[in-house]
Amino acid sequence: MPKPLIIMSYRLNSIMGKKKLYDIAPLLKNEMFLPLQNPDFFKNVQIEPGGHAVFWNEDIDISEYELWIHGASQ
Numbered sequence: 001m002p003k004p005l006i007i008m009s010y011r012l013n014s015i016m017g018k019k020k021l022y023d024i025a026p027l028l029k030n031e032m033f034l035p036l037q038n039p040d041f042f043k044n045v046q047i048e049p050g051g052h053a054v055f056w057n058e059d060i061d062i063s064e065y066e067l068w069i070h071g072a073s074q
Helices: 025-029 031-037 064-070
Strands: 009-013 019-023 053-055 061-063
Touching (some): 025 031, 053 064, 061 064
Antiparallel strands (some): 009 019, 053 061
């Protein structure tokens, strides 16, 4: 399960042992992602079955590709 660090970021651990930090701040320019500014909403992230995305509800998700490609190496 991703671990909320602070509002706007997640730490990702891959099965290859690599770690990434993904900053969601750039996504907040899109109205769809504005609910992620609420810490209580943000911390309720879930992983889709199969691990292909993280999601908060049926409208807000981020693919594993986006997380991995745009995440900063740790």
